[in-house]
Amino acid sequence: MVDDELSVVRFLSRALNEAGYLRVRGFTDPAEVSPYLDSTTPDLVVLDLCMPGKDGFEVLSDISRRLPRDTFLPILMVSGMDDLESKLRAIRAGAKDFLSKPIVAQEFLVHVYSLLDTRFLSLRLNETRSGLQGVVQRETMELRQAHLETLERLGRVAEIRDDVTGQHTNRIGRLSALMAQELHLSQEDVELVLRAAPLHDIGKIAIADKILLKDGIFGPEEREIMQEHVSLGAELLSGGRSEIMQTAEQIALCHHERWDGQGYPQGLAGEDIPLLARIVAVADTFDALTHVRPYKEAWTVPEAIAEIRRERGWQF
Ligand SMILES: [Fe+2]
Structure with a gap:
């Protein structure tokens, strides 16, 4: 008063x-x-x-x-x-x-x-x-967590037949996110590629074991079937409403495109290939080179980096 x-x-x-x-x-x-x-x-x-x-x-x-x-x-x-x-x-x-x-x-x-x-x-x-507000915030967080966990598990499905631990898909996500960060992309893009990249090979679940798990070199017909994993994956992820799902679809479709236009499925070249798919392509190659495959030994990190540099302007 x-x-x-x-x-x-x-x-x-x-x-x-x-x-x-x-x-x-x-x-x-x-x-x-x-x-x-x-x-x-x-x-x-x-x-x-x-x-x-x-x-x-x-x-x-x-x-x-x-x-x-x-x-x-x-x-x-x-x-x-x-x-x-x-x-x-x-x-x-x-x-x-x-x-x-x-x-x-x-x-x-x-x-x-x-x-x-x-x-x-x-x-x-x-x-x-x-x-x-607290209740809504908590529930939104739980929902988001559930969404992310589902995506992560979905990513592992693609690898379950040749990589039971799911380590490859997780590595691709982390490596792609690190590259996105190095390229000064926005925090949203870094987060997007971290979550979406592990789904890049999801289409492999529709490829028959006798081709997917084959030890030797692919014949032309087998290679063609194997290559279908990109469009199969994109189809599986299509129509998603979340940004992660839409990015995952784009990455699944474009991660085997090449800078010189000689990739698949669309033969896109240069900057026509979505940037996040180009990043995943580098991460995928780096991971394949530095780990043992049925047909090759693991390369050292400097060897893998040198190989990626050699492919600059061609594959990447
Ligand atoms: Fe692939």
Whole structure:
């Protein structure tokens, strides 16, 4: 309660105390209000409009400035001035109600009840809202986690017949994400390629064992069937609504395209090949070179890098 007349502060404080409101703080010097508000948030402010030094409008704008967004703090202005313009100005500055002096205690209390009611209702509303936000946030996170886990497992399906641990698919994701980071792509793209790249060979689940698991070199017909894993994979992933699924489709389709246009299935060349698919192509080759395959030993990292550099402008 802020009023330069001590008698008014005493009168209103007594009225409040008698009505059961015991935590009332009165100020006759408006300059003391700001420091007080640093440590306390009141439920109601009763503010005199005409005071020497700092008038009610200044105190009002001080209080409004300090209030966090979505906070409803009722401010009841009291004044000897009964003109409509001052009332309007006060309401525009953030006051919620207006009482003219001389004040009748009963009338004052009716205003206090109603303003405090609104204040507590608004506090409850904020509490419910932040509770709900927490629930939504938690459920969204769980849903996202479930989505990512499903994608990861789907990626392993592609490799289950020749890489039971799923290590290859995970490595491709991580390696592609590292490259995307090195290329200063956005954090969203880095995250996208990390999640989508492991699905690049998902189409292999539709390739027969006798071809997929064959030890020797492929004949032309077998190679053609093997190459179908890109369009089969893209088809499997097509029509997805999430960005990860759409990126995965693009990567599945384009990760065997070559920079020189000699790749498959579309023979795209250069920058016509989507960038994330080009990144996965490098990661896929690097991983294949540095690990044992039925037909080759594992190359050292420098050897693999040298080979990729040699293919610059051709394959990559
Ligand atoms: Fe592939």
